[in-house]
Amino acid sequence: MLEVIDLVKRYGEVTAVDGVSFHVAAGEIVGLLGVNGAGKSTTLETIVGLVTPDSGTVTVDGHDVRAHPERARAHIGFAAQDTALYPRLTVRENLRFFGRLTGASRHDADARADELIGLLGLTEQAGRLAGVLSGGEARRAHVAVALMARPRLLLLDEATVGLDVRTRTHMLELVVRAARDSGAAVLFSSHYLAEVESICDRVVIIHRGRVLADGTVAETIARHAKSAVEFAFGDGTRQRHEVSDPAAELPALLARLDTGAGAPELKSVNVLPASLETAFWALTGEEPAGLVEEVA
Amino acid sequence: MRLDRLAVIGGNEWRMLWKDQAVVMLLIVTPAVMMGIMADGLAPVVRESFDAGASMSGADFAVPGFTVMFAFFMTGFMGNGFFLERGWGTWQRLRASSARSAEVLLGKTAPYAAVSTLQILLMLAFGWLVLDLHLRGSVAGLVLMIVAVVAVIMAIALFLVAHCGSSQQISALTNLVGIVGGVIGGAFLPVDSLPGWTQAVAYVTPQYWAVDGLSGVLGAGDGLADVVPNAAVLLGAAVVLIALSARRLSLTEQERVAA
DSSP states (O other), X not given: OEEEEEEEEXXXXXXXXXXXXXXXXXXXXXXXXXXTXXXXXXXXXXXXXXXXXXXXXXXXXXXXXXXXXXXXXXXXXXXXXXXXXXXXXXXXXXXXHHHXXXXXXXXXHHHHHHHHHHHTTOTTTTTSBGGGSOHHHHHHHHHHHHHTTOOSEEEEESTTTTOOHHHHHHHHHHHHHHHHTTOOEEEEEOSOHHHHHHHOSEEEEEETTEEEEEEEHHHHHHHHOOEEEEEEETTSOEEEEEESOHHHHHHHHHHHSOOSTTOOOEEEEEEEOSOHHHHHHHHHSSOTTSOOEEOO | OOHHHHHHHHHHHHHHHHTTHHHHHHHHHHHXXXXXXXXXXXXXXXXXXXXXXXXXXXXXXXXXXXXXXXHTTHHHHHHHHHHHHHHHTHHHXXXXXXXXXXXXXXXXXXHHHHHHHHHHHHHHHHHHHTSOOOOOSOHHHHHHHHHHHHHHHHHHHHHHHHHXXXXXXXXXXXXXXXXXXXXXXXXXXXXXXXXXXHHHHGGGSHHHHHHHHHHHHHTSOOOHHHHHHHHHHHHHHHHHHHHHHHHHHHHHHHHHHHO
């Protein structure tokens, strides 16, 4: 459904996307992972045709996005990182407008809007102006707009940011249903590795504009993940050490800790099994949230 | 170009505009008040400044003059409307839809053009019903002039949207275009009664061609052929500005999205 081949995008001296290639098949959910500034949003915006690449090609259902943007976009539902709604229109009016923009009749757009309002738990908010919605409500309405046209390719950029646990779970179920029941190809960009691990068939890890890994979650963990021991200190800092055998190596790591005067107090020790998170860390040297102090 | 999408985008923009009806009303009421105050006082100036001045009333100049002056403030209203949409993120969403750029631009512009036309027609109706405005010239000439004035206003608005980096810049430039351009272009006082240097500069302002054409066809009894040059200048300027804006808009959009 989606083919991205050797995509390059430069802004002056900065290469935001540097030879990125991957694909997403119909019915597949692919997680696009990377720290802030890794090139995820630029990649998504290039796929949807908002950014013109310096080189490389993007095809959606066989349509080249640059050569036939209208045909390609007809299949895409895109929810950008920032919510995009008309604040002076109600939730239902927003959905109806974007639905009709895709060519749906007034009746069909209304029916689809009502369906999504129910699915996303927006019944109470449907008649409210989008400008007065809470962050989580606006995020749900924002994603609902992307789903209006029953897209064959769904691009979600940080779709679950700001949602409470219950709503987030509900949103993830909807994404899975879009792929499994409707056969949509889903490209799901997120910082939350646990949710990526739970719903994605494959992951593409991107760092400084380049693809570092592309495979199933299990393959990525098997190839790149190591266990880790993480120390948390009283001053709020953390140190993470990659290890092969946590139990065997922990005493030596503890012995190496600075316990002199002025050294921060050790608050806790966490042993992290090999996971998508440790694979990500091993590949990029950074945690998605970018809070971990790297230790050689 | 798909008409159904154009209608959907235009309908949505109209809905948004309707929520700002107080601002629209202000753009209509303010010039009406101004022309009511100024019409009688301008009568002596009109008699001296126009060839057909002896038969013209003060309203025959004040109505087209203030109509043109305030019509140009629509540039800021429309420009800020575009910038608001950028801030809401819906501009990006529109561009990510299957709608073509031309459909988005035309669909968003059409309701403003309709409001601008309505504004001009209401001003002229007010002048005719309440003040001493005449329609001595060609009705076709009047229609042509209204179309040309609205076209150049829409083109200036798109030009501002394409070249300004913020709504504050648009507001500042709207004041420059609307007030300074209006005064120099003879919308406030006839050009003949202005200082010599302004008379030389007046020809580069669209307001000059607009006021000259409208006051000619209304009070002075000009025919269609008489106002064709005025309309041609305005429509020509509109074409150039739209061409410059379309290119610039598509280029800057990518950079803005990337930023």
